[in-house]
Amino acid sequence: xxxxxxxxxxxxxxxxxxxxxxxxxxxxxxxxxxxxxxxxxxxxxxxxxxxxxxxxxxxxxxxxxxxxxxxxxxxxxxxxxxxxxxxxxxxxxxxxxxxxxxxxxxxxxxxxxxxxxxxxxxxxxxxxxxxxxxxxxxxxxxxxxxxxxxxxxxxxxxxxxxxxxxxxxxxxxxxxxxxxxxxxxxxxxxxxxxxxxxxxxxxxxxxxxxxxxxxxxxxxxxxxxxxxxxxxxxxxxxxxxxxxxxxxxxxxxxxxxxxxxxxxxxxxxxxx
Numbered sequence: 001x002x003x004x005x006x007x008x009x010x011x012x013x014x015x016x017x018x019x020x021x022x023x024x025x026x027x028x029x030x031x032x033x034x035x036x037x038x039x040x041x042x043x044x045x046x047x048x049x050x051x052x053x054x055x056x057x058x059x060x061x062x063x064x065x066x067x068x069x070x071x072x073x074x075x076x077x078x079x080x081x082x083x084x085x086x087x088x089x090x091x092x093x094x095x096x097x098x099x100x101x102x103x104x105x106x107x108x109x110x111x112x113x114x115x116x117x118x119x120x121x122x123x124x125x126x127x128x129x130x131x132x133x134x135x136x137x138x139x140x141x142x143x144x145x146x147x148x149x150x151x152x153x154x155x156x157x158x159x160x161x162x163x164x165x166x167x168x169x170x171x172x173x174x175x176x177x178x179x180x181x182x183x184x185x186x187x188x189x190x191x192x193x194x195x196x197x198x199x200x201x202x203x204x205x206x207x208x209x210x211x212x213x214x215x216x217x218x219x220x221x222x223x224x225x226x227x228x229x230x231x232x233x234x235x236x237x238x239x240x241x242x243x244x245x246x247x248x249x250x251x252x253x254x255x256x257x258x259x260x261x262x263x264x265x266x267x268x269x270x271x272x
Contacts, residue, residue, distance in 0.1 A: 001167050002150075002213050005239045010216070012013070019073075019099065019237065020123050031111075034153065035084050035086040035087075036082060036083070036084055037083055037085060037271070038080065038271070038272060039080065039081050039228075039269045039271045040078075040079070040272075041078075041080070041267055041268055041270060042076065042077065042078060042267070042269075043048060043094070043265055043266065043267045044076060044077070044095075044266045044267075045074075045075040045077060045098070045234065045264070046073070046074060046075075046263050047073045047075065047234070047261050047263030047264075048070060048071060048072050048073070048262060049068065049071045049100075049103075049259070049260060049261040050067075050068055050069045050071065050260050051066075051067065051068050051247050051258060051260065052064070052256075053065045053067065053202065053255055053257045054067070054197050054255065055253055055254060055255050058179070059153075061090045061209070063109075063254060064108075064109055065107075065108065065259065066105070066106065066107050066154065066165060067106045068103055068104065068105045068106075068110075068154065069103065069104045069126045070080055070102070070103050071103030071115070071180050072100070072101055072106075073098050073099060073100045073101065073120050073263075074098050074099065074101060075096045075098025075099075075262075076098060077094050077096040078094065079269070080092065080093060080094070086128070088130035089128070089129050090130070091129065092123055092125075092127075093123070093124060093125040094123075095122070095123045095124075095145075095178060096120070096121065096123075097120075097121050098119070098120050099117055099119060099120065099150070100115075100117060100119075100120055100253065101117055101120045103115050104189045107122065108145060109160060110161070112156040112157060112158050112207045113155075113159065114129070114156070114157045114272075115154075115155070115156050116155035116156065116162070116169065117152060117155075118155050119151070119153065120151070120152050122144060122148065122149060122235045123147075123148070123149045123172070124146060124147070124149075125147050126145065126146030126148050126173065126193075127144060127145065127146060128145060128177075129143060138179060138180050139179070140178065140180065141176065141178050141179075142176065142177040142178070142179070143176055144176075144177060144191075144193075145173065145174045145175075146172075146193070146249065146262035147171070147172060147173065148169070148170075148214075149156065149168075149169065149171075149217065149245075150169040150171070150236075150238075151168050152168055152261075153165065154167065155183065155196075155246040158248070163190075165202060166201075166203055167200070167201070169198055169199070169201075169261075171195045171197070171199075172196060172197050172198065173193040173194070173195055173214065174193065174194055174196060175191060175192050175193030175214075176192060177189065177192075178190050179190040184218065184222075185221060186219070186221050187219075187220045187228075188217075188218065188219050188220070189217070189232075190216070190217045190218075191216045191217075192213075193213070193214045194211075194212075194213055194214075195211050195212035195238065196211060197209075197211065197232070198211060198212060198240070200257065202239035202240075202242070204255070205244070205255075207242055207257075208241050208243050210238060210239060210240035210241065211238075212236070212237050212238035212239060212259075213235075214234075215234070215236065216233070217233055217234075218230045218234065218265065218267065219231055219248070220242070226270055227269075227270055228268075228269055229266075229268050229269065230265070230266070230267040230268075230269070231264070231265065231266055231267070232249055232264075233262070233264055233265060234261075234262065234263060235260075235261070235262040236259070236260070236261045236262070237259070238256040238257075238259045239256065239258050239259070241255075241256070241257075241258075242255040244256070
């Protein structure tokens with residue numbers, strides 16, 4: 001029995017340095033820093049729009065179906081981004097809901113007495129990769145592709161009659177973005193996206209083709225390690241073509257729509 005206790009004691013003494021030296025696996029084996037980072041925030045977009053739906057050669061004189069100008073809008077946005085720093089892939093998006101509160105409108109060549117308030121809503125989702133770093137690693141270039149939905153209806157009144165026009169777009173976006181740091185507490189970002197294809201529906205009319213150009217720019221300041229605020233601007237331009245027929249003669253009539261929206265962005269976001 002005495003020999004058994006001595007043998008067990010010897011084994012324990014030999015094994016204890018090993019156990020004491022590495023009681024747990026190495027940190028990089030058990031705990032790994034997450035490669036995901038992102039942000040979530042709120043934006044306010046004060047914007048203005050103008051649009052024209054017309055034909056330049058109808059019966060040799062041209063014809064203006066509807067147009068708007070100086071349409072001012074207030075919109076709230078929820079925005080978020082998620083990036084994998086291992087693969088440099090990212091996904092981002094924002095959804096906005098707002099109100100068109102003022103503006104001028106013409107319908108069938110007649111200036112409307114009043115333009116009613118209408119809803120403005122949109123969704124944008126992009127995904128892509130970081131393709132390059134420059135300026136000593138303080139700036140990054142990204143490529144992306146995405147989808148956009150936009151709804152911006154019209155409601156106009158003349159005397160006691162109301163004229164309404166629903167307008168919806170489904171668009172593909174392809175573009176480049178750049179972002180970087182300005183010192184320790186500030187940053188900047190610029191995105192430019194082309195719209196090679198879009199589908200535009202106005203009432204029962206459906207576009208034969210549509211395209212456009214969109215751009216965003218933002219300057220940000222870090223108030224804390226995780227909280228930042230920003231100010232910037234945004235511009236959207238979408239053009240659509242509608243092939244129609246004149247009921248009386250059967251003559252082909254082509255209508256074009258030019259839609260412009262631009263304005264000031266304010267942002268508050270939390271980084272994680």
